[in-house]
Amino acid sequence: MSLAYSPDRSKPVQLGWYFDTDIPQNLSLMLEQKARRHRDAPGFIFPYPDYRANGSNFSFLGFDELAIEQNAWVNYLSNRGVKQGDVVVVWLPYSVSLVTVSYALFKIGAQAVILDPEFNWKVGYRDLQKLDPRHLVGTRSKLYYSKFFGSPAVGPVNRIEVENPQSKVGSGIRSFKARSTFWEKQGEVTLMRTVGRRCQKATFEHDQLCRMAALYKDWFGLQGGDRCLPGNLLEALLFPAAGLASMMVVDHFSDESYQTAKLVMKAMARFEVALVSGNASFWKTVSLLAVRKEFPREAKFEAVVRGTHYQDCDLDTLNAAMLGVSLNLVFGSYNSPFLACRKWSRRNERKREHGFRGIYLGKPLPGLDVITLPTGEIRWVEEEGASSEVGEIAVAKKDFVTSDEPKLWKRSGVLGFFDHDGELWYCGDTEDAIGTSFGGFCPVRCEAIFNQHPRVQRSILIALQKNGKTRPGLVVETKVGELPKRGVEESRFKAELLQIAADCEETAIVLDIFFSDSLPLEDGGLESVDRKRLSKEYSKRIRL
Numbered sequence: 001m002s003l004a005y006s007p008d009r010s011k012p013v014q015l016g017w018y019f020d021t022d023i024p025q026n027l028s029l030m031l032e033q034k035a036r037r038h039r040d041a042p043g044f045i046f047p048y049p050d051y052r053a054n055g056s057n058f059s060f061l062g063f064d065e066l067a068i069e070q071n072a073w074v075n076y077l078s079n080r081g082v083k084q085g086d087v088v089v090v091w092l093p094y095s096v097s098l099v100t101v102s103y104a105l106f107k108i109g110a111q112a113v114i115l116d117p118e119f120n121w122k123v124g125y126r127d128l129q130k131l132d133p134r135h136l137v138g139t140r141s142k143l144y145y146s147k148f149f150g151s152p153a154v155g156p157v158n159r160i161e162v163e164n165p166q167s168k169v170g171s172g173i174r175s176f177k178a179r180s181t182f183w184e185k186q187g188e189v190t191l192m193r194t195v196g197r198r199c200q201k202a203t204f205e206h207d208q209l210c211r212m213a214a215l216y217k218d219w220f221g222l223q224g225g226d227r228c229l230p231g232n233l234l235e236a237l238l239f240p241a242a243g244l245a246s247m248m249v250v251d252h253f254s255d256e257s258y259q260t261a262k263l264v265m266k267a268m269a270r271f272e273v274a275l276v277s278g279n280a281s282f283w284k285t286v287s288l289l290a291v292r293k294e295f296p297r298e299a300k301f302e303a304v305v306r307g308t309h310y311q312d313c314d315l316d317t318l319n320a321a322m323l324g325v326s327l328n329l330v331f332g333s334y335n336s337p338f339l340a341c342r343k344w345s346r347r348n349e350r351k352r353e354h355g356f357r358g359i360y361l362g363k364p365l366p367g368l369d370v371i372t373l374p375t376g377e378i379r380w381v382e383e384e385g386a387s388s389e390v391g392e393i394a395v396a397k398k399d400f401v402t403s404d405e406p407k408l409w410k411r412s413g414v415l416g417f418f419d420h421d422g423e424l425w426y427c428g429d430t431e432d433a434i435g436t437s438f439g440g441f442c443p444v445r446c447e448a449i450f451n452q453h454p455r456v457q458r459s460i461l462i463a464l465q466k467n468g469k470t471r472p473g474l475v476v477e478t479k480v481g482e483l484p485k486r487g488v489e490e491s492r493f494k495a496e497l498l499q500i501a502a503d504c505e506e507t508a509i510v511l512d513i514f515f516s517d518s519l520p521l522e523d524g525g526l527e528s529v530d531r532k533r534l535s536k537e538y539s540k541r542i543r544l
Contacts, residue, residue, distance in 0.1 A: 084109030
């Protein structure tokens with residue numbers, strides 16, 4: 001998000017939100033719809049030269065990096081209201097030259113904080129060598145650059161480490177562990193980035209980094225090298241620390257995120273900023289902090305949980321709505337409600353421990369009584385003494401069922417079960433479950449078994465219906481270049497998948513397998529496959 005603030009920090013000048021250029025073209029419609037819902041938000045700048053759309057207080061502007069010149073950026077920023085003395089925060093797509101933008105800001109006379117979400121190291125390092133180190137400072141292993149201001153330099157800094165966990169990039173997985181180490185030398189600070197056996201470094205004036213380190217130490221009590229901060233903590237601290245933004249973007253935390261969550265929530269309490277995250281591990285940790293009363297209970301959230309928009313709700317309300325499952329947020333996430341949880345659970349040791357039982361959610365929060373029916377559906381009820389807002393949300397939805405006990409059990413719309421440790425596992429949505437004469441089938445558990453195959457990108461369990469009968473079928477989306485040709489190759493691929501199915505009791509009945517290089521998505525959805533459409537289409541191809 002890019003905001004420019006006047007010197008008195010009273011009113012921001014709208015600049016825009018820069019998206020990574022990896023975002024696919026089909027996001028344009030969703031972004032336009034989102035723009036209509038949030039007229040008072042900063043403008044978007046969409047980095048595609050062939051897309052143009054305009055709305056009130058919004059501008060979707062395409063640009064080609066090769067066509068952008070320094071003077072063009074000067075004119076653009078000036079037209080947006082940036083003037084001498086302003087402080088500008090810019091989040092750049094990696095295709096835009098740091099030199100070009102920083103020159104434009106320098107020429108206007110504005111102070112700059114420039115962040116780069118997915119920076120190409122080789123290109124970035126060459127650009128960095130052209131810059132005056134007094135303008136930009138490297139702050140992270142994936143190379144975020146910023147100029148820190150507003151706080152006087154402090155004494156020597158012992159050491160601050162920033163660790164970047166494994167990251168998923170695009171459709172492929174690029175796993176790496178990078179550690180950046182800041183340390184003090186006489187008159188300078190060196191940023192060293194190590195990936196594998198390669199080591200690269202750049203040198204900056206140390207007083208700039210001292211300012212940042214002083215902010216860390218003063219606000220969060222860091223004592224030199226006794227803390228290791230996960231990679232994306234910078235976004236969580238940089239904007240509010242500089243007094244620049246009313247929103248933090250927090251995502252991609254490591255599983256051991258308790259200390260990180262504690263620091264971020266402390267920043268929220270101090271700077272009265274909103275929190276944005278689509279990360280399930282982080283949200284689960286925040287819930288734990290709430291239970292331990294280490295969290296500002298008065299903080300408010302805005303989120304979309306299973307299609308319902310919550311505004312200015314507290315953590316209790318939010319947790320009751322999501323039942324411990326990750327969020328599909330208004331800001332910060334374009335994923336389906338459970339996508340972040342899936343990404344997190346792949347890194348979670350408990351999933352390897354329990355195999356393909358489902359997606360691990362953990363134990364329900366205090367104040368909620370959760371049960372699973374014989375059909376596998378999860379239902380919950382507000383216990384006596386829990387937050388009254390939970391009940392108000394449930395009443396508003398008018399979605400109650402009655403059990404033998406004198407309680408009103410709320411339908412969650414999801415399937416799951418409790419293991420022997422009393423911890424909850426998510427197995428899919430009730431509307432996606434397939435009921436047959438052989439029993440019920442949960443999509444998440446079945447699909448995870450087939451997704452083991454190295455040529456499978458993802459698989460979708462569907463209901464094949466004909467003549468009043470139903471049986472499960474599987475539609476497989478193959479990886480790029482792996483779609484089998486009709487005939488012998490397709491038969492061999494099917495045989496491999498049927499062998500996987502036969503080895504598991506839960507999938508042994510799946511006999512119908514179809515292949516596709518691209519699965520249809522629901523209207524307005526980015527990750528939600530249109531299962532009903534698949535079921536209707538492939539049911540025509542079978543005989544029962």
